[in-house]
Amino acid sequence: MDIADMDMNEHKKLNDSVAGTSGMVEKPTPADYIFNVINYLFFGIFTISCIFPFYYIFINTISDPSYVTSGQITLLPKGLTIVNYVNMGKVGDLWTSVIVTVLRTVLGTALMVVVSSLAGYLVTKKEMWHRQLWYRMLVVTMYFNAGLIPWYLNMNMLGLTNTFAAYIIPGIVAPYNIILVKTYIESIPAEIEESAYLDGASYLKIYTSIIWPLSKPILATIAIFGAVGQWNSFQDSLILNANSPHLYTLQHRLYIYLNQSSNIGALASSGDVSTIANSLNTKIIQYTISMVTIIPILCVYPFMQRYFEKGLMLGAVKG
Amino acid sequence: MSKNFSDGMYSTNQKIADKLYWILRIGIVVNVILLFFPSFNPARVCGIMNKNLSLFSCGVSYDTIVGDFGRAFRQKWVDEADFHSLNICSLTIIISVILSCAGGCMSLGNTKMKKTGLAVSAVGGIVEIITFFWMKGIYNAVTQTAADAGKIDKVMPMFQNINFVYLALGIGMLAIACVNFILLMKVPVEEKFEMEPKYHLFLMMLPIIALALVFSYLPLYGWRYAFYDYKAGETLSPDKFVGFKYFRQIINTPQTKRDIITVMENTLGMSGLGIITSWVPMAFAIFLSEIKNGPFRRFVQTFTTIPNFISWVLVYAIALALFSTDGFINTMLTSITGEIHSTPYLMSAEHSWLKMLAWGMWKGVGWSAIIYVASISGIDQGLYEAATVDGAGRFQKMWHITVPELIPTFFVLLLMSVANILSNGMEQYLVFSNPQNKETMQVLDLYVYNRGIGSGLIPLSTVIGMIKSLVSVILLFGANAFSKAVRGESIV
Numbered sequence: 001m002d003i004a005d006m007d008m009n010e011h012k013k014l015n016d017s018v019a020g021t022s023g024m025v026e027k028p029t030p031a032d033y034i035f036n037v038i039n040y041l042f043f044g045i046f047t048i049s050c051i052f053p054f055y056y057i058f059i060n061t062i063s064d065p066s067y068v069t070s071g072q073i074t075l076l077p078k079g080l081t082i083v084n085y086v087n088m089g090k091v092g093d094l095w096t097s098v099i100v101t102v103l104r105t106v107l108g109t110a111l112m113v114v115v116s117s118l119a120g121y122l123v124t125k126k127e128m129w130h131r132q133l134w135y136r137m138l139v140v141t142m143y144f145n146a147g148l149i150p151w152y153l154n155m156n157m158l159g160l161t162n163t164f165a166a167y168i169i170p171g172i173v174a175p176y177n178i179i180l181v182k183t184y185i186e187s188i189p190a191e192i193e194e195s196a197y198l199d200g201a202s203y204l205k206i207y208t209s210i211i212w213p214l215s216k217p218i219l220a221t222i223a224i225f226g227a228v229g230q231w232n233s234f235q236d237s238l239i240l241n242a243n244s245p246h247l248y249t250l251q252h253r254l255y256i257y258l259n260q261s262s263n264i265g266a267l268a269s270s271g272d273v274s275t276i277a278n279s280l281n282t283k284i285i286q287y288t289i290s291m292v293t294i295i296p297i298l299c300v301y302p303f304m305q306r307y308f309e310k311g312l313m314l315g316a317v318k319g
Numbered sequence: 320m321s322k323n324f325s326d327g328m329y330s331t332n333q334k335i336a337d338k339l340y341w342i343l344r345i346g347i348v349v350n351v352i353l354l355f356f357p358s359f360n361p362a363r364v365c366g367i368m369n370k371n372l373s374l375f376s377c378g379v380s381y382d383t384i385v386g387d388f389g390r391a392f393r394q395k396w397v398d399e400a401d402f403h404s405l406n407i408c409s410l411t412i413i414i415s416v417i418l419s420c421a422g423g424c425m426s427l428g429n430t431k432m433k434k435t436g437l438a439v440s441a442v443g444g445i446v447e448i449i450t451f452f453w454m455k456g457i458y459n460a461v462t463q464t465a466a467d468a469g470k471i472d473k474v475m476p477m478f479q480n481i482n483f484v485y486l487a488l489g490i491g492m493l494a495i496a497c498v499n500f501i502l503l504m505k506v507p508v509e510e511k512f513e514m515e516p517k518y519h520l521f522l523m524m525l526p527i528i529a530l531a532l533v534f535s536y537l538p539l540y541g542w543r544y545a546f547y548d549y550k551a552g553e554t555l556s557p558d559k560f561v562g563f564k565y566f567r568q569i570i571n572t573p574q575t576k577r578d579i580i581t582v583m584e585n586t587l588g589m590s591g592l593g594i595i596t597s598w599v600p601m602a603f604a605i606f607l608s609e610i611k612n613g614p615f616r617r618f619v620q621t622f623t624t625i626p627n628f629i630s631w632v633l634v635y636a637i638a639l640a641l642f643s644t645d646g647f648i649n650t651m652l653t654s655i656t657g658e659i660h661s662t663p664y665l666m667s668a669e670h671s672w673l674k675m676l677a678w679g680m681w682k683g684v685g686w687s688a689i690i691y692v693a694s695i696s697g698i699d700q701g702l703y704e705a706a707t708v709d710g711a712g713r714f715q716k717m718w719h720i721t722v723p724e725l726i727p728t729f730f731v732l733l734l735m736s737v738a739n740i741l742s743n744g745m746e747q748y749l750v751f752s753n754p755q756n757k758e759t760m761q762v763l764d765l766y767v768y769n770r771g772i773g774s775g776l777i778p779l780s781t782v783i784g785m786i787k788s789l790v791s792v793i794l795l796f797g798a799n800a801f802s803k804a805v806r807g808e809s810i811v
Binding site for chain 2: 029032035036039040042043044046047049050051053054056057060071074115118119122123125127128129130131134137138141143144145146147148149150151152153154156157158159169170172173175203204228232233234235239242251252254255258283286287290293294297298301302305308309312313
C-alpha cells in the first residue's frame with residue numbers, strides 16, 4: 001500500500017474513533033442531557049470565539065470606509081465594497097513586504113525541506129564517519145542556545161544583518177525536522193534500499209530515486225510547518241533588519257501599522273479631531289493588512305490540517 | 320559494504336602522508352574559520368575601514384568595505400581603485416581557501432583522488448601566497464595616496480599581522496602538497512575516482528554540520544561580551560576586560576536588581592499560570608471526545624486549532640479590533656446601553672498576567688488538545704465496554720479510564736513546561752506591551768531584547784541570557800532525571 005494512503009487511513013481512523021465510547025448504546029439519563037447541552041454550548045461558543053474575530057475583521061474590510069470609521073460595523077457588513085483592498089494595493093511598502101514574505105516563504109521552505117530530507121537520510125547511514133557525533137551535535141542545538149544577544153552579534157559578525165539572506169540561511173538546518181525525517185526513513189523497510197545498493201546505485205541515486213519519493217508525506221508535513229513559520233516570522237525582521245525597511249516582512253509591517261494606530265489612538269482620546277480622522281483611517285489600513293496576512297493561512301489550513309496533525313503526532317513520538 | 324582501497328602493502332611513505340594530511344586538513348579548517356572573524360581580517364588595510372568586517376564580507380561585497388568612506392572618497396584621501404582591488408583580492412583569498420577545501424575533501428578518497436586533491440590544494444596554496452604580495456601592494460598604494468593627501472593620521476594605513484598567518488598557511492599547504500606528492504609518487508593510481516562510503520557520507524553531511532556550527536555553536540563565542548565593557552559597534556580589546564562586573568551589577572545595582580526582580584516575578588508568574596492550567600487541553604480533549612456528532616466535532620477541531628497558526632502580531636491585531644477603545648466590544652456596549660463606552664482594555668496594567676494567559680489559551684488550547692485527542696482514540700475500547708458491563712457511568716469512565724490513560728502524556732508535557740519555565744518567548748509580550756502595562760508584562764526574554772537591542776546594553780543582556788541558558792539546561796536535565804526516576808523513560 002502506498003504510504004500516503006496509509007496516512008490518509010490513519011487520519012480517518014483518528015477522526016472516527018474520537019467518539020471513543022461509541023461501542024454500546026446506553027440509555028441517556030437527565031444528567032447526560034444536561035452534560036451534553038453544556039458541552040455543546042461550550043464548544044459552540046469557544047469555536048465562535050475562534051471564528052468571529054476573523055469574520056469581524058473581514059466584514060470591516062469589505063464595508064464602506066465611512067461606516068467603518070464611524071464604528072457602525074458590528075455583526076454584518078454595510079455598503080459592500082472592495083475599495084479598501086484597492087486602496088491598500090496603492091501602498092507601495094505593503095507590496096514590498098508581500099514580495100519579501102512570499103519569497104522567503106518559498107525559498108526558505110524549499111531549501112529547508114531539501115536539506116532536512118538529505119540530512120535525515122544521511123544520519124540514518126550507520127557507516128558514516130562519526131555519525132553519532134554529528135547527529136548529537138544537531139540534536140543538542142534544539143535544547144541549548146547561546147541566547148538572543150550573542151545570536152544577534154553573531155549574525156552581525158557574519159554580515160547577515162540588513163540582508164535578505166538573514167531570513168533564509170540560518171533556517172536551512174532545522175534539527176527538529178531532520179529528526180522527523182530520520183525517524184520516518186527508519187520506518188521504511190531497509191530491504192528496498194539494500195537491493196538498490198547491491199545493484200550498484202550510489203547514495204545520491206538511492207536518495208533521489210527511493211528515499212525522496214517514499215518520504216514525501218513527511219516532507220509535506222515539514223514543508224507546511226516550515227512555510228507557516230516563515231510566513232509568520234517577525235523577530236528576525238525586527239531584530240536583524242530593523243534598518244532596512246525594504247526587507248520588512250508582512251508581520252513586521254503589520255506590527256508597525258498596529259503601533260501607529262494605537263499611538264494615534266492614545267492621542268485621539270485627548271480630543272484632537274484631525275488625529276481622530278487619521279486614526280480611523282489607520283484602522284482600515286490595519287484591518288486590511290491583517291486580512292492580507294491571515295488569508296493565506298485561512299485558505300491553506302483546512303486542506304492541510306491532516307499534515308499539521310501528522311506532524312504533531314510524529315513530534316510527540318519523538319518527545 | 321565498504322571496499323578496502325588500501326589492498327596490498329601499506330608503505331611507510333603512505334603512513335607519513337596520512338599524518339601530514341591531518342595537518343593539512345586542520346590548517347584548512349583554521350583557514351576557513353579565519354575567513355569569518357573580523358578581528359582576523361587581513362584586508363583591513365586602513366583605520367577608516369569598519370572594524371567589524373570579516374575577510375569574507377570584504378570579498379563578497381564592495382559596498383560593505385567602503386561603507387564609511389564617504390568623506391575619504393570625496394576628499395581623495397584614498398583611491399577607489401585600490402578598494403576595488405582589495406575587494407577582488409579578498410575574493411581571491413576566499414577562492415584559494417575554497418580550492419584548499421576541495422583538495423582537503425579529496426584527500427579522503429583513493430590514491431587517484433588524493434593525487435588530484437594535492438594538485439588542487441597546491442594551487443590553493445600558491446594563490447594564497449600570491450595574495451599576500453597583492454595585499455602588500457594594496458597597502459603600499461593606500462599609504463601612498465594617503466601620504467599624497469597628507470592624511471596619514473586620518474586614513475591610518477595598516478598592514479595586519481594576520482597576513483603573515485595567511486602567508487604561512489599558504490606556504491604550509493603548498494609544502495605539504497609537494498611532500499605528499501613525492502611520498503605517494505610510487506603508489507599506483509586506480510582507474511576511477513573512488514572514496515570509501517564512510518567518508519563519502521561524511522562529506523555530504525559536512526555542509527550541514529558547518530551550517531549548524533556557524534549558526535548554533537558560533538554564537539557561544541559571543542558569550543565573551545559578558546566580560547567586557549562593550550558598546551554596540553565597537554571592537555573588543557583586552558583593556559576593556561572587566562571580569563564579572565556585569566554579573567555583580569545584577570545583584571549590586573539597585574535599579575538593575577529591582578528590574579530583575581520584577582522581570583522574574585512576571586516570568587515565573589506567567590509560566591506558573593501556564594503550568595497550573597496545563598490540564599486544560601486535556602480536559603478540552605476529553606470533553607470534545609464526548610461529542611458524538613462527528614461533523615460538529617470535526618468543525619470544532621478545525622476552527623479551534625487555526626489560532627495556533629497565526630502569528631502573535633495577528634493576535635494583537637485581533638485584540639485591537641475587539642478590545643481597543645473603538646473596537647467591537649466598546650462599540651457593542653455603546654449601542655446596547657446607549658451610553659458611550661470606551662474602556663481601554665489593552666492599555667491598562669490590570670490583570671496583565673491573566674489577560675496574557677487568556678490569549679495564550681485562546682491561541683493554543685485547541686492545538687494542544689489534539690495530542691490528547693489522538694491518545695484517546697488509541698485507548699483500548701475493551702476497557703470502556705468492560706466498565707459499562709460493570710455498571711460504570713459516563714463520568715466514571717471518563718475519570719477512571721480516559722484520564723489515567725492520558726496521564727503519561729500529560730506528565731511529559733508538564734515536565735517540558737517546567738523545564739521551559741524561563742522561556743516564555745518574547746513575541747507575545749512584545750506585541751501586547753505598551754507604556755501602561757510595561758511593568759507587569761516584561762518577561763525575561765523581552766527584558767533581554769529591550770536591554771540588549773533596544774538600549775544597547777550588550778554585556779548586561781548577554782549575562783542575563785547566559786544565566787538563562789545555563790539554568791534552562793539544568794532544569795531540562797533535572798526534569799529528565801526526574802522523569803527517568805519516576806517513569807523509567809527520558810523526555811528528551
